[in-house]
Amino acid sequence: MINYTLKIENLSKWFGNKIIFYKVSGEWNKPGIYGVAGPNGSGKSTLVKIVAGLNSQSAGKLEHIVDNSPVEPELWHNLTGFASPYIVLYDEFSALENIEFIFKIRGVKANYELANELLSHFSLYHRRKDPVKAYSSGMKQRLKIIAAVMHSPPLIILDEPTANLDNEGKDRVYEVVEKLSNDTIIFLATNEKHEIQMCEKTINILEHKRD
Numbered sequence: 001m002i003n004y005t006l007k008i009e010n011l012s013k014w015f016g017n018k019i020i021f022y023k024v025s026g027e028w029n030k031p032g033i034y035g036v037a038g039p040n041g042s043g044k045s046t047l048v049k050i051v052a053g054l055n056s057q058s059a060g061k062l063e064h065i066v067d068n069s070p071v072e073p074e075l076w077h078n079l080t081g082f083a084s085p086y087i088v089l090y091d092e093f094s095a096l097e098n099i100e101f102i103f104k105i106r107g108v109k110a111n112y113e114l115a116n117e118l119l120s121h122f123s124l125y126h127r128r129k130d131p132v133k134a135y136s137s138g139m140k141q142r143l144k145i146i147a148a149v150m151h152s153p154p155l156i157i158l159d160e161p162t163a164n165l166d167n168e169g170k171d172r173v174y175e176v177v178e179k180l181s182n183d184t185i186i187f188l189a190t191n192e193k194h195e196i197q198m199c200e201k202t203i204n205i206l207e208h209k210r211d
């Protein structure tokens, strides 16, 4: 198992003169589910995008560390999984082609056994050859979760993982999250009470505001 540590120190973000969050710090090196909470527009997505390397901070330090050595930001995406309602899949491609392509661009060894298991778990196996443009929003969301976890990264970042999902779909996500949390650091940005309750520790963005 990879010895992974995520470390943030006084991380702050502002757009123009508007402070979104100020001085968020923490260190995560044990598997588990960790929350990022706050109302709509408070900055949850902004924070997790920075953690994933999809956006940059205005101030403060962020490190992804493997065995005591910081990982180059260009390699973060191989070691992390990220799912959110706003990332896009390749609409013209089937689920299977998306999976193949995403494995390829990550430059990691493809694990089709796990990918197929996940497709079945999320009731998409029988639709795996259909183009994603023919999927419902809930089906797309389930495929995004698959894409975020299928390379078994040590850090998984989920922004509103159950957006667009019915109760059945939500339960499927919770089963995967619970199982992976035994050996994976999982960051969960959410507004859902039940999901916050699943987290052992939660950053509340509202505690990091400043005028």
Ligand SMILES: Nc1ncnc2c1ncn2[C@@H]1O[C@H](COP(=O)(O)OP(=O)(O)OP(=O)(O)O)[C@@H](O)[C@H]1O
Pocket: 015, 020, 038, 039, 040, 041, 042, 043, 044, 045, 046, 047, 191
């Ligand atoms: N690129 C940007 N330029 C300017 N302001 C931005 C930008 N991205 C986000 N914001 C602002 O940052 C604040 C936080 O947005 P963010 O999307 O992080 O909130 P959130 O907590 O994820 O909300 P939600 O629960 O609705 O998903 C909002 O006021 C938003 O308008």
Ligand SMILES: [Mg+2]
Pocket: 044, 045, 046, 159
């Ligand atoms: Mg958001």
